[in-house]
Amino acid sequence: MxxxxxxxxxxxxxxxxxxxxxxxxxxxxxxxxxxxxxSTKPEKTISDLTKFAIKNVDDGLYVFEFNKVHITLGNTYLKFVRINQIVIVLSGLTPYELIEYQTADFAYTFEYTERLPRHDLVENYFGNFYKCVSSVDDVEQTIIMHNTTCYNMSGNKSIQYGKNGDVYTIAKYSEMSCVGQQTTEYYNSGECAEIVLDKRTIFSQEIIRGVLKGGETCVSTKSDFKTVYQFNKCYFDGESGSLKFVKQNDVVMYFVGVDCNSLKEVETTQIFDYVEFLEEYPKFKVSQFNNGNTENCILKDTIGAPQINLYKINCTEIGTATSVLASTNNDTFEFKIFNEKTCDGEVIKIEKYTKGHCVLKGGKNVVFSDLIDEPIVSNGIRKMTEFVLLLLLVII
Structure with missing residues (x-):
């Protein structure tokens, strides 16, 4: 008032x-x-750009992402959310029953940032998750970032993290400043290890975004018009660069670059929110191989394999207000394009393409096939076979 x-x-x-x-x-x-x-109590204010809550501890840095539920080192659950300009911290014994943290100054024990701090390695703590795989969707690990410097711990002891190739080490010392009697633990990169009962962790160079259950062979986007990838294979990204999903032990890492020779692991990405790991490719009617603007649909080896998109056996939703019904007739593929998402509305266009021929579609040179394997382009010669039938409904 x-x-x-x-x-x-x-x-x-x-x-x-x-x-x-x-x-x-x-x-x-x-x-x-x-x-x-x-407000009714002291509140911690943050900017609109804030993405992470971080907290310094004896041997590193705890990192929690906003709007994600994290399992904690005590096998409870924690979630940071932003309401208008303040931080709200939710906690609970299960991920289903989170309530606001009652300690008024708890949010003040963290710092808030839009970028991850510098680090040498990451410990991904998955607690009591069997094989480090959550049985609950959208529950993430606690992220602990370490450097390879010596950390002095309570009890006049010290600890030092290290990395040698794909092996991570934890050297524990009986005295401060990393001297005295030493014991060393070894962990393979990307491998789920139970350090003590019901406390599992994975060491990695960057934050782990994808943990495998076992038996997965490929990656697929969750969209209706799917893009699929084979593990450990470099692909053209559909625009001007290359990408690769790398499977290492129990985890998947995501690499990008201007070509296959310059791929680097992405520090933090939301790509894993939009893909899933499968034991086999999704069933499909027609496959589309995107070669960008390359002549004759032949990509350089350094760019990788063509991007693969799959049209479903039935209706495939494209975008927010369009759908496609694909069919085959010998070596010809027909696509009926509808102005609704369920292939029930008006057919606004019909496109036909010949199997194995390089054609221009949507500004990209593509090849159509009924197989998942990359097709051999007919004679390596670009051949346009598309014809379009515009169906006009005339109301008299």
């Missing part, structure tokens, strides 16, 4: 209603503006 007098008496001037955590303008004194935040 606002009042016209300093003692909040007389007639009410106006009433403003704000949501919790909303930043509002209190008053405007010429060039000085005063803002306030509405």
């Amino acid at each position: 606002y009042f016209p007098t300093f003692d909040c008496s007389n007639e009410t001037n106006k009433i403003n209603i704000y949501s919790r955590g909303e930043c509002g303008l209190f008053d405007d004194y010429q060039t000085v503006r005063l803002y306030y935040l509405v």
Whole structure:
């Protein structure tokens, strides 16, 4: 409430209603503006760009991503969310029953940032998850970032993390400054290891985004019009670069680059929110091999294999308001394009292509096939076979 007098008496001037955590303008004194935040307790404010909550500990840095449920080192669950301009921390014994953390200053024990800090290696703590795979969707590991410097610990002891090829080490010392009696533990990169009962972890160079259950052979996007990849194979990314999903022991890592010779693991990416790991490729009617703007649909070896898209056996949803019904007739593929998502609306276009021929579609040179393996382009010669039938409904 606002009042016209300093003692909040007389007639009410106006009433403003704000949501919790909303930043509002209190008053405007010429060039000085005063803002306030509405809440029932002290609140930690953050910027709109914040992505991570981080906390320094004796041997590294805890990292929690906003809007994700994380299992903690005590096998409980924690989630950071932003409401308007403030941090809300939720916790619970299960991921299904999270309530707001009751300690008012708990959020102040963390720092908030939009970028990950520098680190030499990452410990991905999965707690009591069997094979480091959560049985609950959207539950993530606790991320612990380490450097290879010596860490002095409580109890006059010290610890040092290291990496030699694909093997990570933890050297534990009986004295401070990493001297005295030493014991060393060894962990393979990407391998789920049970360090003690019901406490499992995976060491890696970057944050682990994909953990395998076992038996998976390929990657597929979750979209209706699927893009598929084989593990450990370099692919053209559909635009101007290359990518690869690398399978190492129990995990999948994602690499990108301008070509196959310059691939680097992505530090943090949301790509794993949009893909799934499968034991076999999804069933399909027609496969489309995207070769970009290359002449005769022949990519250089350094760019990788063509990007593969799959049209479903029945209707394939494309975008938000279009669908395609694919069919085959000997070596000819026909695509009926509808103006609705379920292949039930008006057919706005029919396209036909010949199997194995390089054709221009959507500004890209592509080849159609009924197999998942990369086709041999007929004579290596670009041959346009598309014809379009526009069906006009004339209302008399």
